[in-house]
Amino acid sequence: MSVSRHSPARSVAAHAVLLTYTLIALFPVFVIVINAFKSRKAIFAHPLALPNAETLDWVGFKTVLKQGDFFQYFLNSMTVTVGSLFFVLLFGAMAAFALSEYRFKGNTLVGLYLALGIMIPIRLGTVAILQLMVASGLVNTLTALVLVYTAQGLPLAVFILSEFMRQVSDDLKNAGRIDGLSEYRIFFRLVLPLIRPAMATVAVFTMIPIWNDLWFPLILAPAESTKTITLGSQVFIGQFVTDWNAVLAALSLAILPVLVLYLIFSRQLIRGITAGAVK
Amino acid sequence: MGNLTLSNITKNFGTVEVIKGVNLTVEDGEFCVFVGPSGCGKSTLLRIIAGLEDASGGDIKIDGVPVNNTPPSKREIAMVFQSYALYPHLTVRDNMGLGLKQAGSSAAQVAESVARASGMLSLDALLDRRPAELSGGQRQRVAIGRAIVRTPKLFLFDEPLSNLDAALRVNTRIEIARLHRELKATMVYVTHDQVEAMTLADKIVVLNAGRVEQVGRPMDLYNDPDNAFVAGFIGSPKMNFLKAQAMDGQGETVGVRPEHLAISRDAGVIAGRISHVEKLGSETLIYVRAEPHGLLTVRQFGEQDFVVDEAVYLTPDAPRAFRFDAGGLRMR
Numbered sequence: 001m002s003v004s005r006h007s008p009a010r011s012v013a014a015h016a017v018l019l020t021y022t023l024i025a026l027f028p029v030f031v032i033v034i035n036a037f038k039s040r041k042a043i044f045a046h047p048l049a050l051p052n053a054e055t056l057d058w059v060g061f062k063t064v065l066k067q068g069d070f071f072q073y074f075l076n077s078m079t080v081t082v083g084s085l086f087f088v089l090l091f092g093a094m095a096a097f098a099l100s101e102y103r104f105k106g107n108t109l110v111g112l113y114l115a116l117g118i119m120i121p122i123r124l125g126t127v128a129i130l131q132l133m134v135a136s137g138l139v140n141t142l143t144a145l146v147l148v149y150t151a152q153g154l155p156l157a158v159f160i161l162s163e164f165m166r167q168v169s170d171d172l173k174n175a176g177r178i179d180g181l182s183e184y185r186i187f188f189r190l191v192l193p194l195i196r197p198a199m200a201t202v203a204v205f206t207m208i209p210i211w212n213d214l215w216f217p218l219i220l221a222p223a224e225s226t227k228t229i230t231l232g233s234q235v236f237i238g239q240f241v242t243d244w245n246a247v248l249a250a251l252s253l254a255i256l257p258v259l260v261l262y263l264i265f266s267r268q269l270i271r272g273i274t275a276g277a278v279k
Numbered sequence: 280m281g282n283l284t285l286s287n288i289t290k291n292f293g294t295v296e297v298i299k300g301v302n303l304t305v306e307d308g309e310f311c312v313f314v315g316p317s318g319c320g321k322s323t324l325l326r327i328i329a330g331l332e333d334a335s336g337g338d339i340k341i342d343g344v345p346v347n348n349t350p351p352s353k354r355e356i357a358m359v360f361q362s363y364a365l366y367p368h369l370t371v372r373d374n375m376g377l378g379l380k381q382a383g384s385s386a387a388q389v390a391e392s393v394a395r396a397s398g399m400l401s402l403d404a405l406l407d408r409r410p411a412e413l414s415g416g417q418r419q420r421v422a423i424g425r426a427i428v429r430t431p432k433l434f435l436f437d438e439p440l441s442n443l444d445a446a447l448r449v450n451t452r453i454e455i456a457r458l459h460r461e462l463k464a465t466m467v468y469v470t471h472d473q474v475e476a477m478t479l480a481d482k483i484v485v486l487n488a489g490r491v492e493q494v495g496r497p498m499d500l501y502n503d504p505d506n507a508f509v510a511g512f513i514g515s516p517k518m519n520f521l522k523a524q525a526m527d528g529q530g531e532t533v534g535v536r537p538e539h540l541a542i543s544r545d546a547g548v549i550a551g552r553i554s555h556v557e558k559l560g561s562e563t564l565i566y567v568r569a570e571p572h573g574l575l576t577v578r579q580f581g582e583q584d585f586v587v588d589e590a591v592y593l594t595p596d597a598p599r600a601f602r603f604d605a606g607g608l609r610m611r
Contacts, residue, residue: 171364171437174331175425180352180381193368 029255036060036248043244060245063236064253067246072225073232078257080142080228081210084149088206089199091150092157093165097187099158100165101173111162117155122148123215133220140223148216153206164198165191200268207265211258229254281342281355281432281465282307283328288337290323290489297323299489300337305467305482310459312468314476314512315486321469322437324486328467329435330354341432352381357426358435361442363418365410365425371397372406375425382429389428396427399458416447423455427462436468440475452478473513477501485509507607510534516564519575521549521595523602530602530610537564537578539596542585547592551575556585567591 034050035043042055049055064070099111122129129148130139138144168191176186192199217231233250236243283305290298297320305311313321326332328339330351339346346354357378365374375396376389384392397403400420410418419439426434439455440448456479459466470476476483477497485492485500485508493505497513504510510518514536521533526548541547542565551569563583567575575593585591602610 169362169364171360171362172366174326174329174351175358175360175364175366177331178329178351178356178358179378179425181377189368190366 032248033252033255036245036252038245040245043248057245060243060247060249061253063243063246064249067235069224070229070232070250070253073227073229074253074257076142076226077211077228077230077254080145080149081207081258081261083142083146084153084210085203085207087146087150088153088157089203092154092202093161093192093195093199094187095154095158096161096165097191100162111158114158115155117151118159122152126215126219130219138220140221140226142221142226144220145216145226145228148220149206149210149213153202153210156205157202160202161195161198164195168194197268200265203265204262207261208258211254280307282309283433283465283467284338284340284343285324285328286338286340288324288327288339289335290320290327290332291335297489298327298334301486301489301491303484303491303494305465307465308463310466310468310479310481311484312470312476312480312482313484313486314470314473315492316512317471319486320489321471321486325435325437325467325469328433329356329358352378355429355432356435357429357431357433358437359419359422359426359439361438363410363415363422363442365418365421367410370407370409371402371413371421371424374410374421375428378425378429392428392430393424396424399427399461400424400454415443416451419443419451420454423458427458432465434464434466436466438470439468440470440472455479473515477513483513485512487512504534504601505609507532507534507603507609510601510603510609516576516578518601519572520603521572521575525571531605531607532603533595534601534603535595536599537576539599540575540577541594541596542567542577542579543592543594544589545592547594549575549593549595551591551593553585553587553589553591556583556587558582565591567593569593 031047035047037051037057037060038049038055039057039059042049042051042057046055051057095114099107099114133139133144138147172190172194173186176190181189212230213228214230214234217226217228218234221227222231229250233247233254236246236250283303285301285303288298288301289296301324313324315321323332327334330346330349334347341354341356366377369377372393375393379389379392393406397406400423402417402420402424405413405417405421410421413421419442423439436455440451443451452475455468459479468475468479480497482494483497483500484494487508492512493500493509495503500509500513504513507520511520511534516537518534518536519540521535523530523533526533549569549572551567553565554568554574555566557564557566560582562581563579563585565577565579565583565585567577569575577593604610
């Protein structure tokens with residue numbers, strides 16, 4: 001059946017393409033990580049060389065740990081990311097359930113309205129958001145960031161999840177209703193476990209832009225106690241002098257937590273992306 | 280315990296009317312089958328009885344009590360679904376016991392009811408497995424067991440055999456018939472397969488386009504159909520409809536079942552040519568093209584040596600033919 005797919009030439013070609021892409025994608029990360037361990041002179045002299053006994057230098061990491069409260073920045077980023085993720089998934093799934101499960105007037109309209117946010121960048125509303133946060137006294141709090149990121153992540157979450165929810169068997173939900181399960185239990189115990197791959201997909205797509213965002217932390221929460229890791233790393237980039245050791249060390253460290261989160265979700269993610277394609 | 284009365288049930292989806300005024304009584308202990316082509320509204324009607332859909336109009340009574348506004352779990356019904364709909368995260372035992380547990384029965388009561396149902400369906404060996412570890416036939420037995428555990432007033436079956444292969448379908452059909460005899464419970468069963476309807480039902484309700492065409496015992500529908508739709512739907516292979524004008528001119532069409540058409544090489548009422556022969560061992564189906572009637576089916580017992588393209592004559596068994604008027608209604 002799959003003779004053609006297993007021919008060696010095709011297989012080699014496919015792997016060559018995939019390997020090339022992997023190298024291109026990983027190269028910047030690789031350069032950041034190796035240079036983080038080198039002395040300033042070595043970074044500029046041989047940017048692509050691996051650190052050796054001569055060039056190995058921990059000064060970047062030392063600066064990062066000395067300067068500012070980097071542990072606090074990590075914690076802030078983590079709180080904001082995990083908090084936003086939690087609310088995006090919870091509210092997104094609930095809205096998606098309502099849209100896909102219940103027939104009511106304006107169902108399609110509400111769905112379209114919620115999906116509209118995918119096309120309109122939330123940054124257009126920055127000034128209004130800032131005014132809102134000032135008025136409600138939320139400036140320089142992590143709450144402000146969680147609220148903004150939840151709003152930013154919801155449209156895509158609702159859009160993807162409602163599509164997946166429609167595929168969950170009606171019979172299963174109805175069996176639950178006949179057995180006397182409440183709508184909440186049907187949602188949490190029957191439907192959510194079945195769309196776990198979709199949830200993981202949404203989680204990854206939501207998580208990475210939040211972790212990497214510089215814009216809203218800079219505008220809404222630039223105080224020392226609420227700085228996120230991305231904003232915290234900026235102190236090493238100056239107009240005239242940039243402490244490359246520190247910048248690269250900070251970026252290397254910033255990769256770690258998000259990598260861990262990604263690994264948690266990725267097993268589910270692959271199933272989510274291919275769901276429906278392969279039955 | 281458990282009779283069901285539907286009076287004047289209607290259901291609209293938007294502007295589309297899918298159920299157009301259904302009146303029906305199902306007696307206590309009766310096995311009632313809704314049968315009809317896909318899209319005739321039989322599943323919707325079942326979901327209205329279950330309370331999974333609201334009726335747009337009319338009354339539903341179970342044991343004389345109106346249940347229009349009663350949620351499904353309070354109607355004392357149990358339902359078996361086409362796709363089994365077992366809870367994937369629970370074991371067979373928990374799947375079967377969940378309904379009772381939700382209703383507030385004690386753990387001992389739940390265990391006892393599950394044991395009784397699993398004994399009836401020989402599910403004992405499977406009780407600690409999860410649905411993913413079961414075959415299709417086993418899953419459907421568990422789904423039936425889940426319904427039995429609740430000792431409902433009314434069993435509802437929504438095409439429960441459609442996902443099973445042919446051999447399992449026959450076995451499960453016999454199993455359901457046996458359960459009906461043992462439990463003496465009221466059952467409402469939806470299917471598009473008239474064989475299931477004929478073999479299981481005490482009472483068949485033939486539905487078409489949201490309306491009840493005829494209600495009756497299987498043999499009554501077979502021997503005494505009210506209209507051409509019922510005559511064509513019940514019985515397999517399908518009834519032949521001859522053009523009355525080419526016969527004796529009374530009515531519009533004459534319905535003759537394939538087993539009531541005699542075939543001969545020498546003489547007969549209708550001349551035709553054989554277009555196909557199906558030999559099934561116990562019977563032979565002969566398809567004859569005869570103008571102006573079209574393709575007619577003849578059913579002969581045993582093996583018959585007719586060949587394609589042979590010229591033959593057909594003769595209807597006149598007393599067993601049905602006459603229908605232009606509107607498809609039976610002329611008696």
